[in-house]
Amino acid sequence: MAKKEKEKEISRRQFLRFSVATAIGVGAVGAGVTYLSTKDTTNGENMLRPPGAIANDDFMYACIKCGLCVQICPIDAVKLADLTQGLSYGTPYLDVREQACDFSCGAMQCVETCPTAALDFIQFKEEGEKAITKYEKEHPNDHDFNIIAVQLPAMHEYTKMGTAVLNTDTCLAANGKGFKGSPRDANFKGVYASPADVKNGLSPYPVNEHEFDRSICDICVTDCPIGEKAIIVENKIPKVLEGCTGCGVCTMICPTEGPSITMKKA
Amino acid sequence: MLFSKKKRKGQPLPAKRREDMPNVKEGLTFKQWKAKHAPNHKWRNKRWAVLLTLNTLFWASFAFDISVLEGSLSGSRFFGIYLMDLFNSLQQVLIRVRTGNFGMLTTNFFIGIGVIATFYFLAGGRTFCSWICPYHFLAENAEKLHNWLVKKKKIKEHSYAIGVKYVAFAMFLVLAFVTKQLVFEDMNPVGIISRSIIYGPSVLLLWVLGLLLFEIFHTKRFWCRYVCPMGVTYSAIGKFSPTAIKFDLDKCGHCRDCQDVCLVPHELWFVKRGEATKEVHFAGADCTRCGLCVDTCYGDALTITVKGIDSLL
Structure with missing residues (x-):
């Protein structure tokens, strides 16, 4: 018969000791991991963040590494980085020499799918709306123009990877x-x-x-x-x-x- | 409960008398009674089927480009409905409050939190752990190996205070707040395994392997019991869940085999003879609803129940 789980009586002092050990352990490992994960050792050439990526400092916490942007990309341009890529683990990147983003998905799908706005869609939406307003002003008699054809190029042009x-x-x-x-x-x-x-x-x-x-x-x-x-x-x-x-x-x-x-x- | 010494409410009921034992009521010796109601693997098989199916679905959704369960365990989309991991989101919110970028978060993010929080409130306790978590699947089997090694006296058992996981939880939140990084996500074996299944293996699997080896040869379920803040978050959400493991003192033979198989034995404290304070107990928030105790129990004293409607079922 296997031994029963021994119910150890743990004193307040012992608990405190375990707690301090845990706090120090988590703190040390966490600090190390942070150091490793924020280091970008790529030379920045041809390794880009997907469209709409917010400023890098913000991107690092906003990206939860879920990979939804990777999944939605129809041409598999977006990939998830491993530590060996020199980028933070699990964050999305494009190696444009291997597969560039040709905007053929239309409406910035990787940006739209991001739940935490690490790839921020709002800016593209606003840009698209601006283009429509501008078009309407310039063509007051054109009532049934193709909204998408006006909106999308403006969104594409707004991209800055x-x-x-x-x-x-x-x-x-x-x-x-x-x-x-x-x-x-x-x-x-x-x-x-x-x-x-x-x-x-x-x-x-x-x-x-x-x-x-x-x-x-x-x-x-x-x-x-x-x-x-x-x-x-x-x-x-x-x-x-x-x-x-x-x-x-x-x-x-x-x-x-x-x-x-x-x-x-x- | 911070200390392993339980702050039990009320005085224990008097220990069960011999004539009240379930085997005596059936007119059997204890051994005969146990042999008659041999354990099965009903719940474990169901649970493993669910766990493996879901993780396969994650993989298949990406591999075959089907929109069923996209993303990974840190954030995903189930038939278009967003699902967010709660501890990850908690860190996210905390950092964004600090940086003032809270307003940028999308509606889908909050829908994801809402769906997951509701689901795990209804499912109860750390259901995520034993029914979904891919690390759990490995660790559950590693635990068996560990138990075998302990039984063979190859290694010694090590245990610490269960409550240190709350210290780890707080530390991870502090680290996130201070460094403005999702620190936990970079070392989270759940996310690493999930992403490795879906997007291809990562070098960080070595870290997961190291953890597993440590759990096999040193401390049983080290990560899950003493560190994992995901589990703490889910147990907080599922603390007052209607779904729970119900304990019926009357049917219990006090063999405590359920505590042997239990992944969180401290939650089954009431099965020890003379410990229960009530006729009916429910396992606490750390309970993963894995059903191992239910499969094992000889007298059906432990059942999975939904409070309020259990009489209808």
């Missing part, structure tokens, strides 16, 4: 080179919807099925989901503008080994 940085040393256009074929190797799994591609509408398809033939490479400019507000060709080389949202499509589809256009965290 990071900014593209061009490396003119390796950029094909800067070296006067053209590009023919598909930008990434055959095993590359990333997908995106090209705004220039009317045939496929806005549904994303593999990078490998996007074919180009340019005498001077400008695919980062033509396939930018934001368009001329974000990147233009100037003096035959791409130029990143204020409007860049950091979505990372250009980084993902840059044909050079080691992308010539990278993303810097916002």
